[in-house]
Amino acid sequence: MNRRQWVSIIGFSLVALAAGVATSQWIFRSELADDPAIKAFFANLWQTPDGKSVDTEQWRGKVLVVNFWASWCPPCVEEMPTLDKLQAEFKSQNVLFVGIGIDSPSNIRQFLEMTPVSYPVVIGGLEGSNISKQMGNAQGALPYTVIINSQGKSTSSKLGKISEEELRSVIKSAL
Numbered sequence: 001m002n003r004r005q006w007v008s009i010i011g012f013s014l015v016a017l018a019a020g021v022a023t024s025q026w027i028f029r030s031e032l033a034d035d036p037a038i039k040a041f042f043a044n045l046w047q048t049p050d051g052k053s054v055d056t057e058q059w060r061g062k063v064l065v066v067n068f069w070a071s072w073c074p075p076c077v078e079e080m081p082t083l084d085k086l087q088a089e090f091k092s093q094n095v096l097f098v099g100i101g102i103d104s105p106s107n108i109r110q111f112l113e114m115t116p117v118s119y120p121v122v123i124g125g126l127e128g129s130n131i132s133k134q135m136g137n138a139q140g141a142l143p144y145t146v147i148i149n150s151q152g153k154s155t156s157s158k159l160g161k162i163s164e165e166e167l168r169s170v171i172k173s174a175l
Contacts, residue, residue: 033135033154033157037131038148038154042057044131047105049109050105054122060152063090063093063147063174063175064096065083065171066146067079067083067144068100068143070102071101071108071110075143076143076161077115078161080115082163083099083117084097084118086167086168087117096120099122101124102124102125102142103125135157145158147171149174
């Protein structure tokens with residue numbers, strides 16, 4: 001290859017690299033949920049996988065770790081043991097984890113039979129996906145985690161699998 005071809009290849013490579021970096025910044029971008037989004041979250045008529053209504057008033061005044069997930073999402077499933085572990089660790093500090101399953105009730109029931117968790121899981125369905133977007137998940141991807149402090153304000157959000165250390169840190173800062 002001559003020098004001109006090498007320069008072209010390097011130039012195209014740099015453009016592709018820049019495009020990849022810019023795209024990844026967009027893909028993993030999330031914003032904090034505003035007051036109307038949090039109000040919609042609490043006002044939604046959430047149901048358990050067994051079809052029972054959930055009283056979200058019992059969630060108020062707590063630090064909430066709201067995790068949007070699905071049984072068909074590998075990173076969602078991978079982070080669930082960490083969420084369960086941290087729920088047990090922070091339960092006495094008025095912290096409540098809530099799983100919003102973006103899946104059918106039967107799939108969620110079946111999944112929870114094989115992988116039980118100690119925190120409440122509710123059915124999100126299509127409305128749950130919309131609420132996730134309202135709460136800052138512009139891409140609608142999963143998993144998506146939002147921290148809401150005891151005053152009902154969003155303090156943190158994370159698109160993608162969250163690490164134990166990162167989640168522990170954001171919970172402590174919300175306390």
